[in-house]
Amino acid sequence: MRISTKAQYAVRAMVDLSVHSNGRPVPLKEISQREEIPLNYLEQLFFRLKKAEVVASVRGPGGGYILARPSALIKVGEIVAMVEEPLNPVSCLDDGGAACHRISRCVTHNVWQGLGERIRGFLDAISLEELTREAQAGLDVLSPPGGTTR
Amino acid sequence: MRISTKAQYAVRAMVDLSVHSNGRPVPLKEISQREEIPLNYLEQLFFRLKKAEVVASVRGPGGGYILARPSALIKVGEIVAMVEEPLNPVSCLDDGGAACHRISRCVTHNVWQGLGERIRGFLDAISLEELTREAQAGLDVLSPPGGTTR
DNA sequence: TTAATAGTTGACAATTTTAGTAAGGTATGT
DNA sequence: ACATACCTTACTAAAATTGTCAACTATTAA
Ligand code: FES
Ligand code: FES
Numbered sequence: 074m075r076i077s078t079k080a081q082y083a084v085r086a087m088v089d090l091s092v093h094s095n096g097r098p099v100p101l102k103e104i105s106q107r108e109e110i111p112l113n114y115l116e117q118l119f120f121r122l123k124k125a126e127v128v129a130s131v132r133g134p135g136g137g138y139i140l141a142r143p144s145a146l147i148k149v150g151e152i153v154a155m156v157e158e159p160l161n162p163v164s165c166l167d168d169g170g171a172a173c174h175r176i177s178r179c180v181t182h183n184v185w186q187g188l189g190e191r192i193r194g195f196l197d198a199i200s201l202e203e204l205t206r207e208a209q210a211g212l213d214v215l216s217p218p219g220g221t222t223r
Numbered sequence: 224m225r226i227s228t229k230a231q232y233a234v235r236a237m238v239d240l241s242v243h244s245n246g247r248p249v250p251l252k253e254i255s256q257r258e259e260i261p262l263n264y265l266e267q268l269f270f271r272l273k274k275a276e277v278v279a280s281v282r283g284p285g286g287g288y289i290l291a292r293p294s295a296l297i298k299v300g301e302i303v304a305m306v307e308e309p310l311n312p313v314s315c316l317d318d319g320g321a322a323c324h325r326i327s328r329c330v331t332h333n334v335w336q337g338l339g340e341r342i343r344g345f346l347d348a349i350s351l352e353e354l355t356r357e358a359q360a361g362l363d364v365l366s367p368p369g370g371t372t373r
Numbered sequence: 374t375t376a377a378t379a380g381t382t383g384a385c386a387a388t389t390t391t392a393g394t395a396a397g398g399t400a401t402g403t
Numbered sequence: 404a405c406a407t408a409c410c411t412t413a414c415t416a417a418a419a420t421t422g423t424c425a426a427c428t429a430t431t432a433a
Pocket of ligand 1: 165173174175176179180181182
């Protein structure tokens with residue numbers, strides 16, 4: 074019952090992007106360094122996030138990625154779902170149950186179905202904005218407002 | 224975000240055991256056939272379930288496994304936890320956070336921690352008794368009370 | 374227009390995890 | 404003694420995950 078590092082990376086990277094972008098594009102190189110995530114790996118993830126229209130890209134020098142919408146409208150569940158193929162806990166439920174020939178005689182799939190709904194519900198209730206605020210509050214301890222912010 | 228087949232098998236096998244045992248030991252061979260689970264694989268699972276004192280064994284001819292407690296006191300979460308090592312969604316949280324050197328600067332682990340708690344909470348709220356009743360209700364459609372039960 | 378930046382895309386290799394097999398052993402009832 | 408059925412460890416094959424490489428396209432600034 075582990076979430077893939079892909080998904081962990083994606084969420085961390087999105088928080089990083091949201092914190093360090095102030096309307097300006099952030100290049101992956103920066104995120105890669107700050108978050109200790111391989112650059113080429115990040116590229117793959119953001120490729121998918123772009124297709125999902127969670128971020129948008131700006132090419133050329135001075136380019137990078139920006140959020141495609143206000144962070145309040147981006148849910149963690151969305152980020153995870155875009156990057157991790159199946160958010161179903163079991164393969165039996167794929168394609169609406171067509172994948173399993175025992176599903177009619179099996180009571181346990183109700184359990185996994187309910188679990189899946191809970192997981193999605195939980196992750197969809199958290200927005201990127203909340204995490205961004207939390208992260209900024211954490212950073213403020215190190216460099217409080219009025220302090221030497223570079 | 225998939226649960227292992229190990230855990231799925233374990234839960235299904237426990238339901239099967241609970242349904243077909245009426246105080247009598249049920250041999251794994253039977254469960255293996257009814258549930259289409261490799262016998263040797265089941266043995267491994269029940270070995271662990273026994274160590275967790277969820278089931279008890281009776282050796283020799285006519286032997287098998289029985290529930291170690293009333294099914295109302297056996298929670299699905301317990302079965303899953305015994306068979307699937309980490310119920311943490313991320314490795315960062317293993318050993319109470321000692322596994323990750325970024326945990327102090329990272330806001331996302333709160334998300335995964337919360338997710339883990341939800342998952343455990345959900346699975347711990349479902350008892351084997353409930354699943355057993357459901358399964359028996361399902362079987363009754365095929366062979367109703369008073370009907371030819373074998 | 375040329376060079377540098379940065380995103381785009383597909384293929385692929387290494388590693389780790391999972392699922393399943395095999396084999397031999399031990400206890401127990403008939 | 405023999406058959407049954409649990410007990411335990413070790414191993415292997417397959418799949419998923421994770422990460423790397425390489426070549427390409429678009430854009431901007433000098
Ligand atoms: S085995 Fe597929 S639904 Fe239970
Ligand atoms: S990276 Fe380990 S806690 Fe976030």
